[in-house]
Amino acid sequence: MNGDKEKYGTGPWTGMRFSGSQGLKPNSIYTYGLVYNQVDVYYGFQLINSSVYSRLALNPDGVVQRLTWNYRTGDWNVYLSMPVDNCDIYGLCQGYGSCNIGNSPVCGCLDKFVPKYPRDWDNADWSNGCVRETPLVTSDCQRGDGFLKYPGKKLPDTRNSSYNGNLTLDDCHKVCLENCSCMAYANSDNRNGGTGCLLWFGELLDVRDLTENGQDLYIRLAASEISSTTPQSGTGKKNRGKVIVALPILAGILLLGLGVALYFWKKKKPRQQEEPLKWEGEQNAWILFREGRALELIDTVLSDSCYLFEVLRSIHIGLLCVQQSPEDRPSMSSVVMMLGGESTLPQPKEPGFFTKRNLFFEEFSSSNQTLASANAISITMLQAR
Template identity: 30%
Template structure:
């Protein structure tokens, strides 16, 4: 503590003033001159004089006390710098801090409207410089505080907002430059009226907006979410409305800075690196430029160009829009009789309404919200299709074919090029200009399937690569079309051969056995070796395509489902698939698993061996379906009688018998009794003894009728757990 007998300021004489050094408080008998400092109790912050950057001017400010890089968080005399080292800060008897220059003139001062007897100024460990009555530790009773007069930095516990009673605003103002802390042109304010949001403005021009507070966060700031560094709050009551952050660990150094170019930067001090880490910022990409896409435009940073019109709107000036000048925005295709535009819903506040033109809308890829726009009735049908297809296009990781190219390849979808038709729609043969042959699957407008199945097909096959899976080459979703383009399999599907009296003669047993093993390997890849654990759910002869060499390729993934992590089963309220191949637990209880595909594979094996469909099978001696007939022959020691007359089994009786045996193991009634596909592949490929099969599921025509009836109804999800054990080959 230093004592100076006399200090002269012009004609004024101050006697025996005490210089404040190394303490956190000054009173009316103390002062701070250039070179002196006061430090908060824990040493976190320091108050003193400094020169920013390359400037020689002197300012009174607050900076961090425990870090190596001087980082100023608050400045008093931003507009009137001192040009020498003569500055002095003192506290008057009225409780006002004054900054004096060499001549004793007041360069900067605080203010108070409350009478005070024994004022003191104290620097807190929060970085807040407060004036209060000595002995009064209640921060609510402060006469003045620096936190109510922020500069370019928002510290934890500082408020960004407004006092509704006094009209005082708490906002950030960027420095003019790193060398000049005077007020620049860029400010960051919390708009206290209407739907409260944060605006960054350059003078009167809006540069960025956070979107309204929705009860959880500001809707346009997906990065604002729970984190290990700070908690945040939004408060709105009769007296105040503000946003504020609280550190979860007081030893952390954290600050938010408004930059000169309009960006808002979050910084965290990294002790090991002795530097500030740019943690993240609300403004992160070009779409955050306010009104970039004009009225009723929408910005998507992942698109090129990034601006588009909202669904149901068209560019106001097409010529400018095509030149990437989006400032004129978009207008409605069909005007409304009355004007109410926007309805936003979110988990926080429920519903926000907006009237008038929409502006500054963008696509977010996390924490998104639902937006409902009132449209003319005539627009709704086309709008729904367009919206769903546009959203779907963003999800596809797949080459897109121009519709003109697909039409040319198929001779404009000529009937002469038509290969067949399924639940999705017609399939056409095509040829690209490079000579590649393709199969084109075109969604029919009357199709029982639609966008969901289309997306599901792409999702489950686009990244799967196996010689026994059909390869998806791309898609086309222009106009009202939804088209999938596959590799061409010239020998059509398996049902074309095995269920036709003439064509079945073309498939001898080695060919059929190769097809069985190929399907098994494809299923094993789906269940075990692929990136996803995929359940096909519609395995049947119609969905097995044959290439030039009659190698099988599993196709049609429109009903497929994937299992995550350690999942082995799931359930559904809606049973889908093809009768005759659906497993009992799926048809009766909506429970599907990898073992559901195993059941379908077993049915398919018996159909390949016998040349008969399971569904609709008739025998003069009984009323069983194909599964029951095969089981009956097996139990009576006559399994080879199941084999189709068209195949010579003399040389291959062992393979035929083993295929029937494995098939009956796969179609057993209980899923836990069925082998998984890895076991099935091993069983088909070795000579080990096999376990005795139990009765199959749905082995009579009555069972099949009941399954058909029950599976067409919506079933409640089963709560029963299904333990699935694996049968190992012996």
């Protein structure tokens, strides 16, 4: 504190250090730790070498210093000091802003967020922070929202948060998704691959980019934002591996079943005048995706048992595979990488099989209905690449 103004926040304890204390590392002078239980909450340290004198001091101006005694000079040396730079100033970039000391200016909005008042930001006034590019739909948050992974961050201020040390990251994701007030989650302990759960409610404050020892923060976004960027559910690599293997197998089974059904249907169906296919409504994935309504493709029975952002990514990749130009379509090896990777997907172009009604003929001819094909040919057989 500096008077009644907060000066510096260490960030939450991560099991090895405070999230925002970059200089706090294992060393040869002292060990340190945080005691947190139902009775006590305190930070402590113990000297490794009893011949060394060291103390932790908080100066009147709000600076925390680790001091060690120098026998030769008979004075205290500053071993560690916090805050270190401007990005350590508490809440400098305000809500949903992130500070990067390597940038000029240092403040910027988190991905998928924009300045609340852009003109103020042009004048280096960040006091009003950032807002979402796409607002959340609070009435349907469990079905319409997802989470995006923000790596390498100092975790936000925890005064509006809750903690559970027994939950996994997957559990943390589910709990946060079910609570419309939950805006973000992360592991509370980074040891042993990550354990425990931290949930944030309300605006995220005091975030900064870290070059080392940064944490993974998962922030709630609208489904339309998740489908157009890199999705991250908080599920482990093991689950993503299952998706990579299962989707190609499932696609093969579906294609085989479709081929057999089509064969018997054509064998039994009497020859008659060919009727145009109907592509309206939920059957047309391309139109629904383009209009931001891809979630309507999901069967309501299955929607509660799957991760919506993974389904949206699969639909996105599927549309990339059926683009009109073969040169635009990804190879199967690229598809597998996209299913299990975390790269941003390109926007799909119009599918090769996509057709539109010829409104001229529909309006002026009731007896001869025609279709205008994007390819000027009829597609009789689909071949996978």
